[in-house]
Amino acid sequence: MFYLTSHFQKNNHWLSLKAAQKRVKEYEQLFDLLSSNNVPGLPWLLSNSKKEGWSIPKTTEKSQLALDGKYHPRNYTEFDNDFTTLMYELVGGAALYALNKAPIMLPSRKTIDASCRELNLRITVGNVKVSDILTNIEALFSDINSGASGAVLNTLWIDEIVGDGRLCYLQDMDKIGGLCKHATSQLKTFKMGSDLTCIEEVVKALRAEDIHVGKEFSVAAFARHAADDYGAKPVLMMPTCKQGTWNSAAQILQKLIQAWKLSPFGEAKHGPLTEIASDGDGKRRPALYLITMPKPLELDNPLFPFLSDLPGLNLYTGEGGITMCFDPKHLFKRLCILLCSVAGIPVKSVIINKTLITQWLEKIPGHDWSDKSIHALLYPKDGQDVSRAIKLLCLVTELHHLDPEDLSLTITHNALSLLGEMLDARCARGAIH
Ligand SMILES: [Zn+2]
Structure with missing residues (x-):
């Protein structure tokens, strides 16, 4: 009896050893294939293998098929699509095509098209116009479903970003874009028209340094304090030479506040603007004090009972309780x-x-x-x-x-x-x- 048990145990060990050796060999084959070839879409292939519980030989077989161009693993994540969209915006369609055909196999233009929207936002030419801001608010906020969260509080963010420092032709408006605000008082028109008069005037004024090519853009964006779709959406993009005054900074802020109130896709749909956030820009600071601190918190404000007894707290706010928020x-x-x-x-x-x-x-x-x-x-x-x-x-x-x-x-x-x-x-x- 003891002899029989011992014999079976020995036989079982032998079978286990044979199975383990076979498995090691399969792993070695897979490793050899992966390490000596650029298998297209390898991260997604391995992800599929794990998700669908493929055996090692099946994973090897699929890897070989991918190498032969007969299998294209495409289980792209949200990150892959976002990353590809960013690459498309930064380097363009030709580079995206190459990256789709390379072993990295980023999603194709067609794949990301489904999650992208072509927005025709208006860039400011000359003075800031409420109509331009209204158009941009509609483009960015009309499709957001506010049903789940209802009206929420909203923040207006404003800061500068670096631009290319060059002029461009805005086909929709037939205008020259990229000039600073000084151009409004120095040029008769920004319209290109049918001859070179406008370009000649721009060149003359630029050489005389009466006007400037904006090397930075003042960007203003609204953001909802909601559980979803809370990203800052830019509604004003204005080339600037940073030589404006605090009065003009205040006027721009007033136009933004007015546009949010007027637009059916602004306050009416998403709730009131309650905060304006900014960097430490020296001209925008006095403008913000002017707009967000003209009067103490009103008695009928729901926050009044909670805040009125706190000694030392600044209770001054703007119209509708708007406050300022500087980057710490x-x-x-x-x-x-x-x-x-x-x-x-x-x-x-x-x-x-x-x-x-x-x-x-x-x-x-x-x-x-x-x-x-x-x-x-x-x-x-x-x-x-x-x-x-x-x-x-x-x-x-x-x-x-x-x-x-x-x-x-x-x-x-x-x-x-x-x-x-x-x-x-x-x-x-x-x-x-
Ligand atoms: Zn200027």
């Missing part, structure tokens, strides 16, 4: 520019400037305060270095933790502590953003 990075940078200046910030009759901060930072224990590191913080080569700005602000917040008994200049320490506490609260708010 720019707020941090601005504060640091002040701290690193000779003029500094006056707090409780103490001028907190770079000289004072240099002396006090040395008192914070646990830091390597070689002259070099303090110098790098307070005399930055790059004023736009956000990480340096945040490091300096965090160190200033540490000043109010210093033991007051060790400090002889208590008036100065009080002022620094107050500033530190304020920055502490502000940094925490910025981090949440």
